Amino acid sequence: MDMKKLYEYQNLRGDYFKLREKVNSTARKEELLEWKGRIEQINREKEELKKLIDEKNKLVEKIDSLIKDIEVKERDMEKQLYEGKVVNPKELLSMQKKLNELGEHKKHTEDAYIKENEEVFSLQRELENKKEELMKEYRRYQYEINKYKQNKEIDKVNLNELAKQIKEMEKEIDSSLLEIYFKYTKKLGNSVLAIVKKGKCEGCNIDIPKVDLGDVKAGNKLVICENCDRILVINL
Numbered sequence: 001m002d003m004k005k006l007y008e009y010q011n012l013r014g015d016y017f018k019l020r021e022k023v024n025s026t027a028r029k030e031e032l033l034e035w036k037g038r039i040e041q042i043n044r045e046k047e048e049l050k051k052l053i054d055e056k057n058k059l060v061e062k063i064d065s066l067i068k069d070i071e072v073k074e075r076d077m078e079k080q081l082y083e084g085k086v087v088n089p090k091e092l093l094s095m096q097k098k099l100n101e102l103g104e105h106k107k108h109t110e111d112a113y114i115k116e117n118e119e120v121f122s123l124q125r126e127l128e129n130k131k132e133e134l135m136k137e138y139r140r141y142q143y144e145i146n147k148y149k150q151n152k153e154i155d156k157v158n159l160n161e162l163a164k165q166i167k168e169m170e171k172e173i174d175s176s177l178l179e180i181y182f183k184y185t186k187k188l189g190n191s192v193l194a195i196v197k198k199g200k201c202e203g204c205n206i207d208i209p210k211v212d213l214g215d216v217k218a219g220n221k222l223v224i225c226e227n228c229d230r231i232l233v234i235n236l
């Protein structure tokens with residue numbers, strides 16, 4: 001009985017199942033999808049900042065034109081005041097008062113202009129940072145997704161190759177032995193054969209009776225571990 005070949009066969013099948021599990025696993029894909037979601041969120045934040053800056057810029061323009069209006073009114077008032085046409089002291093006093101009020105109004109408006117402008121600058125800085133963050137994340141994401149896709153392709157090729165090798169090996173193993181093996185896989189999965197190491201079954205770590213040990217070494221018949229039902233194979 002070529003137990004060595006059968007043991008190689010079991011190992012090959014083990015490699016196949018492991019790789020198949022990796023190929024079918026969606027864990028990394030889900031991670032990448034989550035990452036994509038975070039990048040889209042950064043992009044939305046960037047767009048919101050842009051919108052906010054546009055709105056602020058319009059407000060700054062409005063305040064600027066308001067200041068210009070006030071300055072026109074101021075000049076008109078100054079012209080009237082110093083032209084000398086108005087001589088009535090009461091009227092002059094009221095005009096001076098209005099001019100002062102315009103000055104106050106202008107000062108407040110200029111303060112608002114400065115404040116809004118500062119906010120625009122700070123928002124623009126925030127926008128630049130956001131753009132940079134987006135670029136960095138996007139590049140890293142692209143790199144990782146390409147790597148993921150490439151590895152997936154390689155794994156698929158290797159999986160097909162393993163499947164081919166398994167089929168080839170099946171031809172080299174005695175069909176009745178293979179039949180027994182498959183019968184056992186129903187109960188034991190892909191761990192049908194267990195190596196005997198230092199007199200113990202590697203499948204369950206229980207001592208093998210001396211008589212069984214001799215039979216395993218002789219290799220003339222199948223020896224089953226009394227404890228875990230695996231077929232025992234000598235350390236090859």
Ligand SMILES: [Zn+2]
Binds near residue numbers: 194204227
């Ligand atoms: Zn055992």
